Amino acid sequence: MTTQGPETVSPISQWYDMMTRMFPDKRLTFLNYGYLAKDSSFDWISDEDLEQKCSANLIRTLLGDTDLRGKKILEIGSGRGGNCSYLARYTGAASVTGLDFCPAHIELCNRVHRIEGLTFVDGDAMALPFADNEFDVVVNIESSHCYPDLNRFGEEVQRVLKKDGRFFYADTMKGNNTSALSEPDSIGVDFFTNVLEQHQAMIRHAGFKVEEHADISEGVIRAFESEQGHLKHLLKSLVEEKKQESDSLPPEVWHAFDTMFHFFDDSGIKAYKNGHLVYKFWRLKQAA
C-alpha cells in the first residue's frame, strides 16, 4: 500500500519509480556509488555478488566489525534491496526490514529478494511506520540527501531504535570548497544541497553518540573509476540496450541519464577530488 496520494508524490520517488519500471533487471540491486579501498580484498564475497562488489563493499565497510548476529535491522531508503539482501545473507541478523517511499522499489524487492526474515515496507523516512524501540540497528546509505527535513529523520531513527541501538549512516554532502563551478562541472553536483553542519546538527538534535566518523570520498572515487563492480557500468549497458530497442521515450528521460553518466564519469569525480562534494560515514549509538 502506498501512503501518498498522486498529488503529493515527490519528484525523487517518481524518478526512481520510472527508472525501476524501465529496468526491472534483477542484477541491479544496489543504487549506491560503492567503495573500493587501495587494499580492498573480496575473498569474503560470493560469486553472485561479484558484479556489484563495490556496492556490497560499501555496506561492509560502513558496518566494520560490528556483530549483527540475532539483531533486528531496519534499512531506511532501501532502494532495490541490495543492502538488505547483504544484511540478510552475510550477517546472521534475526530479521531485516527495508523501507522505501518508491512503490516500484518495494514491488521489485518483493519479487527479487525472497529470503527468510527479510521484508520490505512502503514508507517515508520522516514518518516511519514502526513502533518505538523496535530495532537494534538502523542503516541508511545514500538516501538522506533526498530528505527535506534531516532533523525529523533523526528524530524518527532515534524513536524506533532500542536503547543502546546502533545507527550506521553514509551519504554525499557539500564539501568545504564553495568556489563557483563551470556549467559542465556543476552537472549533478548541484543536486546535493545538504552541508556537513546539517548532518552534525541532526546527530546532536537526536542525541546520538558518535562512535566513528570518517571521510571515505577517496574510496568512493576509486569505485567510480574502477572498471569492475560499479553501478555505472551496469546502468550504462541497460540504458544502451533500452535506447536500441526504443526511441519512444521523451528526450528529457535520455537527458536525465546523460546527466547522471556525466556526473559518474566527470563532474562527480572532479567534485569529490576538489572538495565541492564529500562522502562521509558515521557509526552512531543511541544514547542510554
Ligand SMILES: C[S@@+](CC[C@H](N)C(=O)[O-])C[C@H]1O[C@@H](n2cnc3c(N)ncnc32)[C@H](O)[C@@H]1O
Ligand atoms: C540512491 S538510492 C540508495 C538505495 C540503497 N540505500 C542503496 O544503497 O542501494 C536512494 C533511495 O532512497 C529512497 N528515498 C529517498 N527519499 C526517501 C524518503 N523520504 N523516504 C523513503 N525513501 C526515500 C529512494 O526511493 C531510493 O530508493
